[in-house]
Amino acid sequence: MDELKTNVLYFGDNLEILRNRDYFPDECIDLIYLDPPFNSKKDYNILFKENGGVESEAQIKAFTDTWHWTRTAENTYHDIVTNGPLRVGQLIGALHDAIGQNDVMAYLVMMTARLIELHRVLKSTGSLYLHCDPTASHYLKLVLDQIFGPANFRNEIVWKRTTAHNDPNRFGRIHDILLFYSKSNKPTWNPVFASYDTEYVDTYYRYTDEAGRKFLSDNLTAPSHGSGSGQYEWRGKYPPPKAECGRIQKRIWNALKLKDVSSTQKMDIHDLRDTWRTCQVCLLSLFGQM
Numbered sequence: 001m002d003e004l005k006t007n008v009l010y011f012g013d014n015l016e017i018l019r020n021r022d023y024f025p026d027e028c029i030d031l032i033y034l035d036p037p038f039n040s041k042k043d044y045n046i047l048f049k050e051n052g053g054v055e056s057e058a059q060i061k062a063f064t065d066t067w068h069w070t071r072t073a074e075n076t077y078h079d080i081v082t083n084g085p086l087r088v089g090q091l092i093g094a095l096h097d098a099i100g101q102n103d104v105m106a107y108l109v110m111m112t113a114r115l116i117e118l119h120r121v122l123k124s125t126g127s128l129y130l131h132c133d134p135t136a137s138h139y140l141k142l143v144l145d146q147i148f149g150p151a152n153f154r155n156e157i158v159w160k161r162t163t164a165h166n167d168p169n170r171f172g173r174i175h176d177i178l179l180f181y182s183k184s185n186k187p188t189w190n191p192v193f194a195s196y197d198t199e200y201v202d203t204y205y206r207y208t209d210e211a212g213r214k215f216l217s218d219n220l221t222a223p224s225h226g227s228g229s230g231q232y233e234w235r236g237k238y239p240p241p242k243a244e245c246g247r248i249q250k251r252i253w254n255a256l257k258l259k260d261v262s263s264t265q266k267m268d269i270h271d272l273r274d275t276w277r278t279c280q281v282c283l284l285s286l287f288g289q290m
């Protein structure tokens with residue numbers, strides 16, 4: 001494998017640079033974040049300030065985020081359909097038939113050609129974060145599913161980038177989308193830790209164990225969260241088969257009835273019954289079942 005040059009800034013059209021294997025051999029990149037044009041149909045300027053701090057009228061247009069079906073779009077489309085990965089070509093062909101030769105399609109073929117190359121240069125442990133917004137995120141997700149495989153979709157991150165406000169005749173458009181994909185099912189993942197706010201700790205972590213560690217009191221909800229059944233061994237015991245649950249539940253109810261039960265506690269018990277499936281491991285142990 002050729003050596004990847006690091007600390008280098010490439011200037012020019014990123015498709016040509018990405019396709020140059022002298023610059024970017026296969027599988028040489030750990031992580032990609034891209035903040036491409038969003039198809040916003042706006043012009044973006046480089047903002048200058050006058051000496052007094054006010055914006056100057058003489059701005060340089062940095063780039064135009066408006067896309068049209070041109071000869072370049074046509075060529076890129078044919079290149080993807082003819083030479084791109086089969087599944088990607090099929091999707092782009094189908095979208096082209098459905099959407100037609102218009103601005104959205106021009107934007108999509110521009111992005112698809114680059115995303116194919118970005119996938120090529122990623123290491124098998126690598127990840128890609130595509131920053132976009134609801135203008136085209138739904139189309140881009142289709143494209144990324146074809147390039148990376150739907151199983152390698154990891155998150156849709158919603159970035160609330162501005163405060164709530166009214167946009168005419170609709171709810172405020174206040175968020176961007178980041179689509180996070182990995183190249184394989186074994187990506188490098190460095191967990192991010194951050195401290196809780198003091199207010200949050202004071203409100204929820206109200207108990208302290210013998211070792212001085214704070215903890216909160218919570219229920220055992222979330223059956224089937226993530227993979228597996230969500231039913232785990234607890235103090236050497238597993239939950240019973242589903243059919244037994246009702247019988248045991250009734251015994252708990254009868255046991256609780258023996259005590260002086262307030263109306264609030266009764267409501268809690270009703271809640272408990274609703275979330276019964278999720279609490280059974282804990283309760284079974286308390287009542288010595290199994």
Ligand SMILES: C[S@@+](CC[C@H](N)C(=O)[O-])C[C@H]1O[C@@H](n2cnc3c(N)ncnc32)[C@H](O)[C@@H]1O
Nearest residue numbers: 012013014015034035036037038044062063064
């Ligand atoms: C949404 S802006 C990114 C802004 C940047 N992240 C920032 O915070 O300043 C998209 C950028 O992509 C650049 N761009 C558009 N097409 C490009 C291409 N074919 N090759 C390289 N850069 C391109 C635009 O010039 C623009 O700077």
